Amino acid sequence: MKFTDTHTAPSCEETTLLLSRGLDCDLSGTEVAVMYAHVAGCDACRLAMGEMATLAFAMQALNRQHEALVLDDGFTTELTNKLAAVHNEGGVTQLRQFGRHAAQDAALRDRLQRAKDQTSFIQLCVQLGQESGYRFTTADVALQLESKAANDDCLSDAQLDKVAAGGGFDGRQMLDLLNGLND
Numbered sequence: 001m002k003f004t005d006t007h008t009a010p011s012c013e014e015t016t017l018l019l020s021r022g023l024d025c026d027l028s029g030t031e032v033a034v035m036y037a038h039v040a041g042c043d044a045c046r047l048a049m050g051e052m053a054t055l056a057f058a059m060q061a062l063n064r065q066h067e068a069l070v071l072d073d074g075f076t077t078e079l080t081n082k083l084a085a086v087h088n089e090g091g092v093t094q095l096r097q098f099g100r101h102a103a104q105d106a107a108l109r110d111r112l113q114r115a116k117d118q119t120s121f122i123q124l125c126v127q128l129g130q131e132s133g134y135r136f137t138t139a140d141v142a143l144q145l146e147s148k149a150a151n152d153d154c155l156s157d158a159q160l161d162k163v164a165a166g167g168g169f170d171g172r173q174m175l176d177l178l179n180g181l182n183d
Ligand SMILES: [Zn+2]
Pocket: 011, 012, 013, 015, 038, 042, 043, 044, 045
């Protein structure tokens, strides 16, 4: 609604609309005059005007804060890295829990051991993990198993050579690595 005549008396409801448009600087001179004329004689609208102005001011301040954060490249990078770390930590924790779970579940171990190569073993881990309520990625499994294999003294050089050669995939050995993540 537009007010073009200063003699028009807006209702409280209309005044509230004028107030909110006024905060967006969207009022004609006449509308401002009509609005103030009502507000001057109406306690309820005076109160509403104060509350709306306070709210608008608070929101502006929040917006400015938010803009400052987004514009800061360092902050964005830091946040991205932290989120990635949290995500990864979560995945590794879940993977370890899955390893513990597998150690106590013969049927699960049996299915994992029957993977025909390392890639399908890893995919099977993710798939069976999800079925049991664990959330981790193939990247989590690959990274953890790799670093476990590299640090594992229990693996003989011959076994490592076999893995490196990509030849004899040993599901049982992979399973040992998975269970060993919790050591
Ligand atoms: Zn009023």
